[in-house]
Amino acid sequence: MVSKGDYVSALASWKDAKGKVDDFLYWHNLGSLYLQLGRYPEARLALERAQLKTLYSLATQEKLTVVEEKLSAQELNDSWTDYANGALAYLGPMKLWLLVLILVLPFVWMFRLQVSKRFMIVTCSLIALPLVFVAWFQFSSASFVALAPQELYDGPSKIFRTGRSLAAGTKVLVREREGWWFVVYPPSAQGWVVKGDARSVGALWGIE
Numbered sequence: 366m367v368s369k370g371d372y373v374s375a376l377a378s379w380k381d382a383k384g385k386v387d388d389f390l391y392w393h394n395l396g397s398l399y400l401q402l403g404r405y406p407e408a409r410l411a412l413e414r415a416q417l418k419t420l421y422s423l424a425t426q427e428k429l430t431v432v433e434e435k436l437s438a439q440e441l442n443d444s445w446t447d448y449a450n451g452a453l454a455y456l457g458p459m460k461l462w463l464l465v466l467i468l469v470l471p472f473v474w475m476f477r478l479q480v481s482k483r484f485m486i487v488t489c490s491l492i493a494l495p496l497v498f499v500a501w502f503q504f505s506s507a508s509f510v511a512l513a514p515q516e517l518y519d520g521p522s523k524i525f526r527t528g529r530s531l532a533a534g535t536k537v538l539v540r541e542r543e544g545w546w547f548v549v550y551p552p553s554a555q556g557w558v559v560k561g562d563a564r565s566v567g568a569l570w571g572i573e
Contacts, residue, residue: 372401389418393425400428405435406534410510410567413536417457417569436534450550454538458503458570465495507546507571511535515565517556521545531558536569 376398383391396411412429416422453461472492515531521543531537531554539546539558546558566572 372398376402389415389422392418393422393428396425396432397428400432403435405432406510406512407567408432409436409534409536410512410569413510413569416455417459420460420463432534436532444552447550447552450538453502453506454508454536454550457508458499461499461502465499468495503571506538506540506549508536508538508569509561509566509572510569511537511561511565512567513565515558515561517548517554517558518545519556521547521557523559525557527556529556531556 376395379391379394379398392411392415396408396415399405399408399411409429409432412425412432415425416429419425456464469492472488511531511533513533517527517529517531519525519527531548535551535554537546537548537554537558538550539548541547541560542557544560546560548554548556548558
């Protein structure tokens, strides 16, 4: 029978493997170890990072589902905007760039054909729109997993204290405004958060 001490030892050893093994494998196994130790916010962060490193992993998703159940994650969507933000938070910039590349390739192939100038202008516009959107999304948004509770405010000032907090383990999509983070997803945690430090949030993208 594997003891908790064995998992602690394995965790310490596996952390030393960073940069020496495939990124996906590193984060997946790190998340698995945190899950065994009951450190669910850290487990979610590692597994979410693993999902960003691959197109899709059923094994990682199954473990993420377990972690979310342990955290009792309340991230229900209640409008089209929430579904859209949830999809963006799930995909992340790199997968969005891949989707755009797949969409753009057929249009690029069309340039080999003899087409009118008007058709070329329309085609270039169609190519530019998704590129501009993904670039805007990447540079205007950030995502992280809260490793500790974060107090929520109704505005970018501590005088707008709400008494609510962002629970540890919550994955959020935020936009930086006036030196604060404005939570746009999940809808259950919408509000303003003081820009946290590296000890209280785990970056997925857009945060140094």
